[in-house]
Amino acid sequence: MKAHRAILIKLPKDKCDTAYIRRLMALTNLAYRGYEAWVPDLPMTIQYQLYNFKNMKSLVFGAEPKRWFVRAWVPLKTFRVYADGSRKGDRNAPVVLDFRSSIIRIRQVCRNEHGYVVELPMPKWVVDRLSESGDVKYAIIGLKDDEPYLALTAEREVEPYQPSGYILAVDVNSWGHGIAWGLVKGNRISSFKQEGLNVGKIVGLYKQAVRRERRLGALKRLGLGDTVNAKRARRLVKRLRSRAYRLIRAEAVFLARKLTKKALRYRAMVVIDDVDWESLKELFTRRYGKEISKLLLSGLKGFVKLLVTQLQWYGVPYEFKRLYSRKCPNCKHKLTQQKGRVMICTNCGFKAPRDMVPIYWVLTPSPP
Ligand SMILES: [Zn+2]
Structure with a gap:
């Protein structure tokens, strides 16, 4: 089973051209609906990588893990350079996660200018996810309340454990x-x-x-x-x-x-x-x-x-x-409240403090 977690990182507004990001979002929206529009004054590399996402079932990865995808945030590939020097991902990806220098580099998506790069400090969150054997394969960029953001999605292969009882x-x-x-x-x-x-x-x-x-x-x-x-x-x-x-x-x-x-x-x-x-x-x-x-x-x-x-x-x-607070967990009869916030079942005699009744719904009933 694949598990996901995401983090939202605010981008420096003075280093990001919101009008440009808005255009990329519009393009993504079209791509999401199945259209391919090649815009002459936008970098081909960005457009190529956008349409590459079409080969993966859909742009939205089945809308998991974040709804942001359907709001047409721009999906971006990442290139990871790990602390031991090993590398993963597409070398030309617009987002580079450099764990050696603890820096995230965003290339060509913050401003329509050849070779334009915005650098961010690596959030501790990302390092933590990595230490839990997670990997950040994808990122999205977009505007929220007109402010530019980068969202990173960590992915991890995980099997739920056997509960202890x-x-x-x-x-x-x-x-x-x-x-x-x-x-x-x-x-x-x-x-x-x-x-x-x-x-x-x-x-x-x-x-x-x-x-x-x-x-x-x-x-x-x-x-x-x-x-x-x-x-x-x-x-x-x-x-x-x-x-x-x-x-x-x-x-x-x-x-x-x-x-x-x-x-x-x-x-x-x-x-x-x-x-x-x-x-x-x-x-x-x-x-x-x-x-x-x-x-x-x-x-x-x-x-x-x-x-x-x-x-x-x-x-x-x-x-x-459903953990009911006014229904008897033993016989589902309606509970009556008594003095001192105590709930009582007039049908089977169940009795518990009012606030704790919902918890009784997960108890193993004792044998009669
Ligand atoms: Zn009862």
Whole structure:
């Protein structure tokens, strides 16, 4: 099984001609749709390598591992020079990964100028993937919010390991109090924790942004939309919003990493809550409003995606399973809440703390 992971690297804007990259993206889009257009004032080498990708089933490699491909980012081959001096890939590839000098060279794709090269420091991420027997065969370049980026895709041949009997259950639904996870063996929960997103902080940031926006609206109605004050307010709103997004993203990255490590340590099988996104969206919207709900959902979905990517990369076996919190894991009867956040099944007598109920869904039922 081939596993993939990708990294996005921001390119120096002053060294990249965004108009040129946009043209290459348009050309890629055509190629992706099966057209071959030879543009006289673009380097033939770049166009050749673009159409070479057509020989590999499709330009998008089956759209795995990243959706960016279908947004017509320009696929690029790489030439790798390893620390021991050995080489792999096409010598004329536009992207050179030089591990001896720890530099990435991008040739002819940042500016339409013969022999134009942009050099970047080699990210530690790439070196780490290499040390895990991964290889970076492909890269893509493109624009995101009008900023130039290079994305590298590491590939690795991996077989999922045989689980040791431990199960790591990840309850995504309880994000309101953080993500919850439980480490289970047989019919015993050996550890349990709720952690993650600081919803209060995010809601706070968001409300601040909304307040500033209202003030901005008032200024606009007074015809003062172009004043220094209005401009400052606009910048602040933007900053508050992006801070909220960054906070969620950082939390997702941290937790995905932590849970992958935990699974590896116990050679556990991972069971991820198969979230009903629609009903979760409704719940969040009712509780926090539409915009914050969108923010929280994107954080959760990002977390699941990151987690799955990393589990695949390290060969951790995993599956999705619905982990209910209001249904009895033994007899599927509806649970009733009692004092002290305890859930009880009036049908079979099952009893557990409310937040831990989802974890019980992966327990081996004890014999009657
Ligand atoms: Zn029951």
